[in-house]
Amino acid sequence: MSENLLEVKDLYVNYKIYEGILKVLNGVNLTVKKKEKVGLIGESGCGKTTTMKAIMRILPDNALIPNGNIFYKGRDILKMSDDEIQKIRRENISMIFQDPTAALNPVLTVGAQLMDVIKYSTDEELTKREIRELAIKALKDVALPDPERILKNYPIMLSGGMRQRICIAMALISAKELLIADEPGTNLDVTIQDQILRLIGRLVEERGISVILISHALGAVKGLVDKVYVMYAGDIVEMAPTEKLFSDPIHPYTQALFKTVPKLTGGGIPEAIKGRIPDYINPPKGCRFAPRCIHAMPICMKEKPPLKNIEGEREVACFLYE
Amino acid sequence: MNNDEIIQVKDLKKYFKTSLGIVRAVDGISFTIREGETFGLVGESGSGKSTTAFTIMGVYEPTDGEIYFKGSPLPKSVKKRPLSLRKEMQMVFQDPGSSLNPRKRIGQIIELPLRVHRLHVGRERERVKELLEMVGLPVDFINRYPGAIGGGEKQLVAIARALASEPSFIALDEPTSALDVSMQAKIINTLLRIQKELNLTYLFITHNLSLMRNVASRVGIMYLGKMFEVAETSEFFHKPLHPYTKMLLSAIPVITEEEEKIKPKRVISRGEIPSPVNVPSGCYFHPRCIDCMEICKKEDPPMVEVSTGHFVKCHLYT
Numbered sequence: 040m041s042e043n044l045l046e047v048k049d050l051y052v053n054y055k056i057y058e059g060i061l062k063v064l065n066g067v068n069l070t071v072k073k074k075e076k077v078g079l080i081g082e083s084g085c086g087k088t089t090t091m092k093a094i095m096r097i098l099p100d101n102a103l104i105p106n107g108n109i110f111y112k113g114r115d116i117l118k119m120s121d122d123e124i125q126k127i128r129r130e131n132i133s134m135i136f137q138d139p140t141a142a143l144n145p146v147l148t149v150g151a152q153l154m155d156v157i158k159y160s161t162d163e164e165l166t167k168r169e170i171r172e173l174a175i176k177a178l179k180d181v182a183l184p185d186p187e188r189i190l191k192n193y194p195i196m197l198s199g200g201m202r203q204r205i206c207i208a209m210a211l212i213s214a215k216e217l218l219i220a221d222e223p224g225t226n227l228d229v230t231i232q233d234q235i236l237r238l239i240g241r242l243v244e245e246r247g248i249s250v251i252l253i254s255h256a257l258g259a260v261k262g263l264v265d266k267v268y269v270m271y272a273g274d275i276v277e278m279a280p281t282e283k284l285f286s287d288p289i290h291p292y293t294q295a296l297f298k299t300v301p302k303l304t305g306g307g308i309p310e311a312i313k314g315r316i317p318d319y320i321n322p323p324k325g326c327r328f329a330p331r332c333i334h335a336m337p338i339c340m341k342e343k344p345p346l347k348n349i350e351g352e353r354e355v356a357c358f359l360y361e
Numbered sequence: 362m363n364n365d366e367i368i369q370v371k372d373l374k375k376y377f378k379t380s381l382g383i384v385r386a387v388d389g390i391s392f393t394i395r396e397g398e399t400f401g402l403v404g405e406s407g408s409g410k411s412t413t414a415f416t417i418m419g420v421y422e423p424t425d426g427e428i429y430f431k432g433s434p435l436p437k438s439v440k441k442r443p444l445s446l447r448k449e450m451q452m453v454f455q456d457p458g459s460s461l462n463p464r465k466r467i468g469q470i471i472e473l474p475l476r477v478h479r480l481h482v483g484r485e486r487e488r489v490k491e492l493l494e495m496v497g498l499p500v501d502f503i504n505r506y507p508g509a510i511g512g513g514e515k516q517l518v519a520i521a522r523a524l525a526s527e528p529s530f531i532a533l534d535e536p537t538s539a540l541d542v543s544m545q546a547k548i549i550n551t552l553l554r555i556q557k558e559l560n561l562t563y564l565f566i567t568h569n570l571s572l573m574r575n576v577a578s579r580v581g582i583m584y585l586g587k588m589f590e591v592a593e594t595s596e597f598f599h600k601p602l603h604p605y606t607k608m609l610l611s612a613i614p615v616i617t618e619e620e621e622k623i624k625p626k627r628v629i630s631r632g633e634i635p636s637p638v639n640v641p642s643g644c645y646f647h648p649r650c651i652d653c654m655e656i657c658k659k660e661d662p663p664m665v666e667v668s669t670g671h672f673v674k675c676h677l678y679t
Contacts (some may be wrong), residue, residue: 082541200633227403228568230630233612255541258614283617299546301571303598303613303620308575311547315511 043110044217044249045071045094050107052089052098054319060103061319063089064274065327067107068346071217071249076240078260079253081270082296084316087253090270091219093117095134096124129159133214135239137222139202143194149205150174150190156209177208181238185308200231204238211242218243218250225256232256236263257300261285269293272317272327275346279353291355292328326358334359366432366488367530367562368394368417373426375409375416382638386412388586389426391664395532399563401577401594403570403609405424409586410566411455414532417564418452429492430530448478451523455535457515460506465519467493468503472537475524492521496551513544524555532564537572570613570621574598579670582606584643585637588664592671601625602673604650644676652677 052064064086071077079087092098096110098117109116111132116124136142144152153174158165165173171190178186181204194202203223210218220239226233239262242251254260260267260281267284269277270291277290288294295312314331317323323330329339338358346356375387387409394400402410415421417428419439428435430450436442454460461470471486471489475481490500496517507515516536523531533552537545553576556563567573571582574594581591582605590603601607611628615621632649635641639649647657656676664674 082543198633228634229570230405230608230612231633233614233630236614256614257542258616261614261616286618296543297616299543300616301542301545301549301569301575301617302617303571303574303610303623304617305574305595305598307553308546308549308572310550311543311545314419 040070044073044075044109044112045069046108047090047094048108048110050090050093050109052086052093053103053105054099055101055103059320060069062322063273063319064093065322065343067270067273069249069268069275069278073249074247074290075249076243076264077249077251078264079251079268080255080257080260080267082255082316084272085103085270086273087255087270088186088221091134091221091253094219095128095132108333111256120247129213131213131215132217132219133210133212134219134221135203135206135210135223137225139199139206140194140257142206143202145194147193148190149192149194149197152206153177153190153209153212156212160212162311173212177212178205178267180211180242181205181208183208188359200235203227203231203235204263207235207239207242211246214248216248217307218248219253220250221253222255223252224259225254232259239263261313269296272322273319274327274343274356275354276328277353277355278346289353289360290355291332291334291359295331295333328357365396366393367396367430368564369427369429370417371427371429372657373413373416373428374424375412375421376424379638381522384637385586385640386637387416387423390583390588392581392588392591394562394564395578396529396562397556397560398578399565399576401573402564402566402571402583403568403580404583405568405609405632407585407637408583412569412584412586413583414452414534414564416565418532420452420511444478448526449528450530450532451526451528452532452534453516453519453523453536456539457512457519458507460519461515463507463521465506466503467505467507467510470507470518470524471525474522478526480525480527488525492525493564495555496521497547511544513540513548516540516548520552520555522525524559528561529557529611530562530564532566534566535568536565538567538569545572554575556640570598570609571615573582582609585634587645587674588672589646589675590671591628592672596668596671598623600671602667602671602678603675604628604652604677605646608649644674645659 047067047069050064050067054061067090081087154170157170157173183204205277224235252260264281268275268281271292279294291339299307299311301308312331317327325341326339326344329335344356344358346354348354372390374389377384384462398509404410416423422437427564468489470487471492475485486500493500498517537548575595580594580597582589590606607625608628611625612630643659644662662674662676666672667678
């Protein structure tokens with residue numbers, strides 16, 4: 040249990056664009072242990088998806104990684120050959136994307152796409168019949184009714200929730216050790232999102248794999264993960280066991296973020312965090328949250344606070360806890 | 362009819378013909394919106410919330426039914442509505458990226474309603490600046506293009522444009538669902554402040570029930586074109602009656618223990634909203650309902666008033 044499956048260390052990612060260089064990831068550190076369920080929350084544009092794409096090595100061509108390591112079972116993904124990373128993507132780590140419609144090929148049947156994934160997920164030579172049986176089993180596992188018919192369907196013939204289930208089925212074939220779920224229910228209705236999240240939770244548990252669940256819907260990760268990382272503008276600002284984080288957030292950003300979430304108990308919506316997410320071309324020198332922080336001190340404007348372990352099981356990057 | 366009812370919708374129907382058959386997007390709904398309140402409309406996608414708003418606004422002509430505005434019937438199409446009436450009713454759309462003309466400066470966008478309705482003649486520029494200030498945007502935005510500002514700021518521009526004609530009623534169709542929570546907080550607070558200042562009436566559409574709890578005075582819940590339950594907001598959240606309402610409330614992801622407590626006991630979400638072309642018999646919700654009875658498969662239940670102002674459409678309460 041204590042063994043680290045994935046370890047992201049001091050990862051920086053920049054994007055080169057016409058206007059200059061966007062310094063997006065600013066030294067991200069996160070670890071995922073075997074069988075651990077990890078949540079990653081933060082507002083859009085904070086670098087959640089960039090971090091995950093770096094892990095999968097699917098960043099766009101204009102992305103640069105000036106510094107950092109991503110250790111997968113002790114080996115650096117960033118230094119692997121294309122063949123090696125492809126093998127890992129085929130067999131060990133897989134990702135579910137936010138928009139299931141864009142993730143599926145509209146001109147191929149679900150069966151053709153799913154069976155392709157199965158064929159390449161193993162070195163064994165499978166017969167067509169075996170592949171088909173595995174495809175049907177994969178669809179049954181994600182609770183899709185009438186899998187034989189669905190294999191013949193094109194994605195457009197299915198609802199958004201069903202498409203997302205198919206993406207989960209596909210991802211699980213290759214995710215023998217780690218599943219990355221990037222906002223898996225965000226575009227779907229709340230009842231469907233609820234079903235999808237419960238499904239992912241059950242399957243991950245059954246198969247004993249690790250999962251990273253990304254969401255900007257804060258409540259969505261709560262019932263599902265063991266620990267949560269909070270990201271702000273390319274930095275991990277806080278990490279804590281799920282219950283602790285939601286009952287007692289300690290980073291000023293996490294505290295402010297939780298306050299802005301409308302509560303089912305009513306009471307109005309508190310004022311938004313003042314200011315806006317920094318410009319990634321010229322990000323603030325010290326703590327990237329300092330310009331918006333109500334507790335900002337002179338040091339926060341000059342130095343970047345390191346992510347420090349406190350109370351043994353939680354981490355925070357803030358000079359208030361120095 | 363009460364004088365304070367600004368909008369009255371009576372048995373409204375809007376059907377669309379498609380190659381697959383007739384879609385009953387809105388299928389006989391009735392409700393009223395009182396002056397100065399925020400009437401919330403919730404439901405899953407495809408439930409007919411937006412169609413209802415578009416029909417009230419006159420974008421779609423209703424297939425059947427009546428809409429009254431301040432007591433007098435509204436002409437069905439917006440084209441037949443006099444300018445003075447159009448001035449009174451405005452709308453803010455879900456995606457601010459596509460509801461603002463990317464080739465016009467923000468000043469021009471907000472100024473257009475002033476010119477159309479001949480308001481503040483001769484001092485349009487100043488009025489545009491006042492409107493920008495009203496929604497909390499810097500006045501130097503006047504010369505910028507929509508592409509140069511963020512999504513939340515675009516939505517504030519859309520709100521300023523809606524306010525420009527000095528309406529008494531605004532339909533807000535998922536105004537924050539494309540935005541982050543902190544931007545959402547800013548926009549919602551701006552909307553609520555302006556509502557108080559100008560005594561506006563809102564029709565607020567969202568699928569986010571936690572948000573609805575905090576903005577609406579009354580809530581109506583829609584499913585496949587039908588209204589299932591209407592109640593005062595606190596009643597709606599503390600004493601939900603319809604099994605569908607309970608399922609929706611139970612599915613909301615929440616972050617605090619207090620919220621967990623007011624959620625109905627775990628009603629497992631199951632099934633999906635059926636195709637609107639091929640709707641179930643009887644009560645439309647019966648295939649997903651945990652309390653489904655024999656009668657539900659055959660008969661569509663009537664809307665009944667269970668307690669004052671709390672309406673529900675379910676055989677459990679007839």
